[in-house]
Amino acid sequence: MKIYRYPERKIWSELVKRPVFEREEISGLITEIFEAVEKNGDKALVGFNKKFDKAVTPEITVSAEELENAENAVPENLKKAIKQAKENITKFHTAQKTQTEKIETAKGVICWRENRAVEKVGIYIPGGTAPLFSTVLMLAVPANLAGCQEIILCTPPDRNGNINPAILFTAKLCGITKIFKTGGAQAIAAMTLGTESIPAVYKIFGPGNQFVVAAKEYAQRYGVAVDMPAGPSEVLVIADGKAVPDFCAADLLSQAEHGSDSQVVFITTDAKIFTGTIEAVEKQIIKLPRNEMARQSLQNSLFILTSSLEDALDFSNLYAPEHLILALENFENYIPGIRNAGSVFLGNYSCESAGDYASGTNHTLPTNAYAKNYSGVSLDSFVKKITFQHLSREGLKSIGKTIEIMAEAEGLIAHKNAVSIRLK
Amino acid sequence: MKIYRYPERKIWSELVKRPVFEREEISGLITEIFEAVEKNGDKALVGFNKKFDKAVTPEITVSAEELENAENAVPENLKKAIKQAKENITKFHTAQKTQTEKIETAKGVICWRENRAVEKVGIYIPGGTAPLFSTVLMLAVPANLAGCQEIILCTPPDRNGNINPAILFTAKLCGITKIFKTGGAQAIAAMTLGTESIPAVYKIFGPGNQFVVAAKEYAQRYGVAVDMPAGPSEVLVIADGKAVPDFCAADLLSQAEHGSDSQVVFITTDAKIFTGTIEAVEKQIIKLPRNEMARQSLQNSLFILTSSLEDALDFSNLYAPEHLILALENFENYIPGIRNAGSVFLGNYSCESAGDYASGTNHTLPTNAYAKNYSGVSLDSFVKKITFQHLSREGLKSIGKTIEIMAEAEGLIAHKNAVSIRLK
Numbered sequence: 001m002k003i004y005r006y007p008e009r010k011i012w013s014e015l016v017k018r019p020v021f022e023r024e025e026i027s028g029l030i031t032e033i034f035e036a037v038e039k040n041g042d043k044a045l046v047g048f049n050k051k052f053d054k055a056v057t058p059e060i061t062v063s064a065e066e067l068e069n070a071e072n073a074v075p076e077n078l079k080k081a082i083k084q085a086k087e088n089i090t091k092f093h094t095a096q097k098t099q100t101e102k103i104e105t106a107k108g109v110i111c112w113r114e115n116r117a118v119e120k121v122g123i124y125i126p127g128g129t130a131p132l133f134s135t136v137l138m139l140a141v142p143a144n145l146a147g148c149q150e151i152i153l154c155t156p157p158d159r160n161g162n163i164n165p166a167i168l169f170t171a172k173l174c175g176i177t178k179i180f181k182t183g184g185a186q187a188i189a190a191m192t193l194g195t196e197s198i199p200a201v202y203k204i205f206g207p208g209n210q211f212v213v214a215a216k217e218y219a220q221r222y223g224v225a226v227d228m229p230a231g232p233s234e235v236l237v238i239a240d241g242k243a244v245p246d247f248c249a250a251d252l253l254s255q256a257e258h259g260s261d262s263q264v265v266f267i268t269t270d271a272k273i274f275t276g277t278i279e280a281v282e283k284q285i286i287k288l289p290r291n292e293m294a295r296q297s298l299q300n301s302l303f304i305l306t307s308s309l310e311d312a313l314d315f316s317n318l319y320a321p322e323h324l325i326l327a328l329e330n331f332e333n334y335i336p337g338i339r340n341a342g343s344v345f346l347g348n349y350s351c352e353s354a355g356d357y358a359s360g361t362n363h364t365l366p367t368n369a370y371a372k373n374y375s376g377v378s379l380d381s382f383v384k385k386i387t388f389q390h391l392s393r394e395g396l397k398s399i400g401k402t403i404e405i406m407a408e409a410e411g412l413i414a415h416k417n418a419v420s421i422r423l424k
Numbered sequence: 425m426k427i428y429r430y431p432e433r434k435i436w437s438e439l440v441k442r443p444v445f446e447r448e449e450i451s452g453l454i455t456e457i458f459e460a461v462e463k464n465g466d467k468a469l470v471g472f473n474k475k476f477d478k479a480v481t482p483e484i485t486v487s488a489e490e491l492e493n494a495e496n497a498v499p500e501n502l503k504k505a506i507k508q509a510k511e512n513i514t515k516f517h518t519a520q521k522t523q524t525e526k527i528e529t530a531k532g533v534i535c536w537r538e539n540r541a542v543e544k545v546g547i548y549i550p551g552g553t554a555p556l557f558s559t560v561l562m563l564a565v566p567a568n569l570a571g572c573q574e575i576i577l578c579t580p581p582d583r584n585g586n587i588n589p590a591i592l593f594t595a596k597l598c599g600i601t602k603i604f605k606t607g608g609a610q611a612i613a614a615m616t617l618g619t620e621s622i623p624a625v626y627k628i629f630g631p632g633n634q635f636v637v638a639a640k641e642y643a644q645r646y647g648v649a650v651d652m653p654a655g656p657s658e659v660l661v662i663a664d665g666k667a668v669p670d671f672c673a674a675d676l677l678s679q680a681e682h683g684s685d686s687q688v689v690f691i692t693t694d695a696k697i698f699t700g701t702i703e704a705v706e707k708q709i710i711k712l713p714r715n716e717m718a719r720q721s722l723q724n725s726l727f728i729l730t731s732s733l734e735d736a737l738d739f740s741n742l743y744a745p746e747h748l749i750l751a752l753e754n755f756e757n758y759i760p761g762i763r764n765a766g767s768v769f770l771g772n773y774s775c776e777s778a779g780d781y782a783s784g785t786n787h788t789l790p791t792n793a794y795a796k797n798y799s800g801v802s803l804d805s806f807v808k809k810i811t812f813q814h815l816s817r818e819g820l821k822s823i824g825k826t827i828e829i830m831a832e833a834e835g836l837i838a839h840k841n842a843v844s845i846r847l848k
Contacts (some may be wrong), residue, residue, distance in 0.1 A: 081829040088529040088823065095527045096537070103519045105512040105784035113520070116763050118797050130834045166833055202797040220653070225797035229644070250842040257838040289837050331814075338810065339540050346814040349846055353839040354815055357830045358823045360529035361811040373542050373626040373649035375809040385799040386762065387785040390755075390770040391778055399512065399782045405505040406781045409590055410554045413713050414681040415777040418674040422773055 016319040041195035062179040070168035085358040092360030096379035108395025115383040117147040122191035124206030127156035131164035140174035146382035156183020188215035231368025234263035236321035243327035245276030260296035320371040465619035479581040486603040494592035509782040516784030520803035532819025541571040546615035548630030551580035555588035564598035570806035580607020609639035616643040655792025658687035660745035667751035669700030684720035744795040
């Protein structure tokens, strides 16, 4: 833990810096993987499964039988929980649908926007220590609501060549049946380039390790879009004297357990809450199964005592956290002052894990200070907004002169002619 | 012109291919420019102005006096035109504002989204043959509506070290007073890294040549966002027997005059309109001041005769044009079938130049088939949408079990604890 009492503003820009991620070292490997997938398709993927995941997968496509078996393998209470979460996520994302509103910008000139789904999208779900079936919900639900025609999912197999049943169950629940056993950079390459089994998509979503992140960056050279740039997960908690140290500590630890590079920041104006939360962290961490990971993450964590909540909010805006918890009595007063954050949790009962799973908001959020210039995933991420305009002859007359004068001043005479020839 | 009569579907994927842009050759130069700007700031920019633009600019910041003089140098009728265009663009983009809607996803769980402006944005306006003051409107108007706190503009000086007065006038009209004389990759580097005069921004907008495009791509390594990937401008016109060949030709040429790499596609089901439009192009091109540029562009243009409008629309969706003109009598019937396009122009009087300048829609649009996965610039491009959630104690009770079960199944016990400790 790094503890700061009333740090001067001039050192804030140092404090908000994230650890730098070394990218150059792996770029050669990414290029090689893309080349192999482009050249050998499915065969390359089978090879990478063996090489990187120690898995034998003669078929990379998940079979109908595997999907069926997964259904039976997931406990009923987990199924029920996944369904409730899906319902809440569906409610919140359905409310993001927008109506077409036609605007008459000038007499006879009607303009509007219409949404169209990105036709083909790919979802990547990492393997590793935690089977992130919750991320399947967060990406598949809005993809379906948007009306994407083709939604595919790639995720790495375990050593037995299997996919975690909860991931398969959730995918099927969301209507996704094209699921492929491939992970890491090779999965991104496959969704970008297409193989015999895996269709190429227009946009790729989902979290991953540094290889996946680098591959998503590289994939953009091929015209594919991605959800957003990525970095380690983060939480920043702002607490006042009415906060509960045990709750704050639990939130900080739920971030810290994600990985040794997780970012955890605690800011309070209350000296008692400050020491109380530090003590509560020490007490709670012992009981965690992932306490070693959490402890590593906490080494880089910031615990800051500030003289005012305004200072705390200023620091938060500079940091631009992925998750911001306002453990404040009068949290309403501070909402307008939030300028940069991914998702905000208000009051003592809005723990971050509520948003991670089931409140209905999306947990795919901008990290690494990208909350300054990116939004989290929403229904918008799965659609394009196309603008339309209809001008009647009168409409063109009403703005024709303006177009002609501007086009001529920009030296674009053919642009002018397109008006003149119509109004002649 | 490349002329195809009833081309088979199997060759369509060849026909929709854009010319490939060689990127590797200039990446070394981009890195050098970023390093020079990072090291030497304003001094580097002054040097690049001399080297690349043959301009002596002891000051790179446009002075209040220069802004004042520009106002006097712009003819009254042009000022009036710019103001009318601004008004229409403002109307259309104002209608893109969204209301905050709070959703109760489960009892006691309230979720919503709020918009926050990207605090610092940079607008790049190219120099060269056409002074694109219209692009100033297209970017500055929504930036202002969004509430961006800092809006800066970079554009290259002419050989006398001056900026085109129409650009300065338009910028000032939109309330932009921080204008800097720097162009190309160095302008993008300056807005990314900051210099003594130029503040670093969070998001960069605007068109440019291949150096600007490559620099915008490179800038993203520093955490800056950009409006969208870029490519040469395009139009695709679909015409039926009621279209007017002279109008179609004028629209095709207004695209062709943009540059020798502009993409022009004409599709019709009517053999007379087909030959008529080809003839009209030949007739009109002679009179254009930029006819050499237009002629080069037309060499790669596609003129396609199809057997049905459905085929024409299918081709268009595969091509995913930046601009799509439906010169069709019953254009309404074909709107639902448009899946991929940047902006659509309906009927015989909606010429592309209307949208380029004054209908109110934005002319910063996805090219190079990016209409498959990107929207054009809108108010959304200048804001982030932050999600909020408030759970009462009852709210956490109503979804707590779901969170606990899911967190445990993902192996994230601290996530579970954050709920359990609150409900104990």
